[in-house]
Amino acid sequence: MKSYDIIVIGGGSGGLTVAAGAVGFGAKVALIEKEREPGGDCLHTGCVPSKALIAAAKELYTARKAAQAYGLELQGEADYGEAFRRVQAAKAAIQPHDSTERFRTLGVDVFYGYGQFRDFHHIEINGDEVIFGKRIVIATGSRAAIPPIEGLQDVDYLTNESVFDMRALPKSLVVIGGGPVGLELGQALARLGCKVTVIDRGTRLLSKEDEEIVPYVQAALEKEMSLMPHTAVHKVEALPGGRKRLYIEQDGNMLQVEADALFIAAGRKPNTDRLGLSHIGIEMDGDHIAAKRTLQTNIPHIYAVGDVIKSFPYTHAAGMEGKIVVGNAVFGLKRKVSYDNVPWVTYTDPEIFHLGMTEKEAREQVGDEICIYKLSLDEVDRFITDGHTEGIVKVITDRKGRILGAHAVGKGAGEWMQQAVLAKHYGHKLSDISQVVHPYPAYSEALMKTANQYWQGKLFQGVTGRLLQAYVKRFR
Structure with missing residues (x-):
C-alpha cells in the first residue's frame, strides 16, 4: 500500500x-x-x-x-x-x-x-x-443542480457540462436560471443568432448584486433576449422534432413557452x-x-x-x-480564511464587478453611519470617447473612508475596478485612490473620480469647508 x-x-x-x-x-x-x-x-x-x-x-x-x-x-x-x-x-x-x-x-x-x-x-x-x-x-x-420539475427527466436538456459540446446552434433556447451562468451564456448564444428566453424564480435577476447595479445590466440584456423574472416552471414536455414545451407561472398567470433547446442554470x-x-x-x-x-x-x-x-x-x-x-x-499552521476582500465578476456585457458589502448589507451590518459615493460613467471622458457610457461606480465606506463595498457595471469593469481590491485588502481609505495619478484618458479614472468625491465632501462642505473658506477670505 x-x-x-x-x-x-x-x-x-x-x-x-x-x-x-x-x-x-x-x-x-x-x-x-x-x-x-x-x-x-x-x-x-x-x-x-x-x-x-x-x-x-x-x-x-x-x-x-x-x-x-x-x-x-x-x-x-x-x-x-x-x-x-x-x-x-x-x-x-x-x-x-x-x-x-x-x-x-x-x-x-x-x-x-x-x-x-x-x-x-x-x-x-x-x-x-x-x-x-x-x-x-x-x-x-x-x-x-437539476431542479425538481415535472417531466424534466423525460427531455433532453443542456447544462454547463454539455452546452460547450454543441456542434450546431439551436434556433431558440430557454434558460432556467437568471444567475451569472444563465445570463452570461444566454447573452452569448443570443449574439450568435439564437432566440433566448431566460426564466428565473426570483423577484429580480442577480439577487446578490447591489440593487442600483442590476437595472443597467437588465436594460442591456433586454435588448438582446427575453427576460422573465418571478416566473416558476411547473412542467416540461417533449414535442415532435426535439422541441420542448414549458408550462410556467408568472405573477399568477399560467403561460406556455416553446423552444428547440433547454439549458439548466439553476445553481450548483x-x-x-x-x-x-x-x-x-x-x-x-x-x-x-x-x-x-x-x-x-x-x-x-x-x-x-x-x-x-x-x-x-x-x-x-x-x-x-x-x-x-x-x-x-x-x-501545521492555523491560518484562517477570509472572504472580506475577495471580488467576483459577472461577465455579461456590460460586466459587473462586486467587492464586499452591498449598500443593503452595509446598512444591516454597520448601520446608517456609512457613506455612499457614486459616479455615472457618462462623466468619464474615456467612456464618452468610446461610446460606452451606460454604467455606474458605487463605493460604500465607513465614516473614516474605509471601503466596505465597491461595485460597478460597465465595459471591462472587472479590470479597471481592481485597484479597489488592493485598497480594501491593505486597509487604504477611498481617499488614497484619489491621491494616485491615473493616466488620461483611461477607464480607471472612473474609480478615481468616485474617490475624488471624498475630498469634495471634506474640503468644501461641513465644518472643515467653512473653516477653509473663512481662512481664504481673511488671509488671502
Whole structure:
C-alpha cells in the first residue's frame, strides 16, 4: 500500500493549488482525479470555455453594430462551428498548465477515478486500489443542480457540462436560471443568432448584486433576449422534432413557452455524494461540507476547499483556499480564511464587478453611519470617447473612508475596478485612490473620480469647508 503525506481528492483549482504547493515544499502527494485530465469544472466546462464563447459572440456582435453604424450591411448566418472551434482551442491551450504530465513532472502521483473514504486515513480508488494519507484534502467541486420539475427527466436538456459540446446552434433556447451562468451564456448564444428566453424564480435577476447595479445590466440584456423574472416552471414536455414545451407561472398567470433547446442554470450541487463521508462522520451543512475557518472539517487532518464548502463558489476563491491549506496541512499552521476582500465578476456585457458589502448589507451590518459615493460613467471622458457610457461606480465606506463595498457595471469593469481590491485588502481609505495619478484618458479614472468625491465632501462642505473658506477670505 502506498502512503502519502497529503492526498488530494479532486483536480480543480483548489486541489491543484494544494498538490503543487505541497509537493514544492517536499511533501509526498497523491492526486485523485475522476476526469481524463485535471483542470476541473473551470477549465473543461466553466470559466475557460464560457469566456471563449463570450469573446467570440462579442466579436460578432460588435461587428454587426459597427457595420450598422457606418451604413454597411452584414448578410448571412454566423458559422457557429467557428465559435465551437475557438472554445476547444482555448481549452487545449490552457490544458498543459493543469495536465497530468506536468503534475507528475512536479512529483505528484496522479490516480484516475473516484476516491472514497474507507476510514479516517485510507482512500479507496474506484473500489480497487487503496492508499494511505496522513492528511486529506477534499476538493471535488460541484455540478449543475437539476431542479425538481415535472417531466424534466423525460427531455433532453443542456447544462454547463454539455452546452460547450454543441456542434450546431439551436434556433431558440430557454434558460432556467437568471444567475451569472444563465445570463452570461444566454447573452452569448443570443449574439450568435439564437432566440433566448431566460426564466428565473426570483423577484429580480442577480439577487446578490447591489440593487442600483442590476437595472443597467437588465436594460442591456433586454435588448438582446427575453427576460422573465418571478416566473416558476411547473412542467416540461417533449414535442415532435426535439422541441420542448414549458408550462410556467408568472405573477399568477399560467403561460406556455416553446423552444428547440433547454439549458439548466439553476445553481450548483457539491460533489460530496460519492465520497463516503458518512462512513467517517464528516459534519455536513446540507449537501456541503462544514468547514472551519482553517478549512479543517470536524476531523482535523481532513480539509475541504472549493465548491464542496459553502463559501465563495469561484475559481479564484478555491485557489486562495488551496494556498491556506498548504500552509496549514504541510506546516501545521492555523491560518484562517477570509472572504472580506475577495471580488467576483459577472461577465455579461456590460460586466459587473462586486467587492464586499452591498449598500443593503452595509446598512444591516454597520448601520446608517456609512457613506455612499457614486459616479455615472457618462462623466468619464474615456467612456464618452468610446461610446460606452451606460454604467455606474458605487463605493460604500465607513465614516473614516474605509471601503466596505465597491461595485460597478460597465465595459471591462472587472479590470479597471481592481485597484479597489488592493485598497480594501491593505486597509487604504477611498481617499488614497484619489491621491494616485491615473493616466488620461483611461477607464480607471472612473474609480478615481468616485474617490475624488471624498475630498469634495471634506474640503468644501461641513465644518472643515467653512473653516477653509473663512481662512481664504481673511488671509488671502
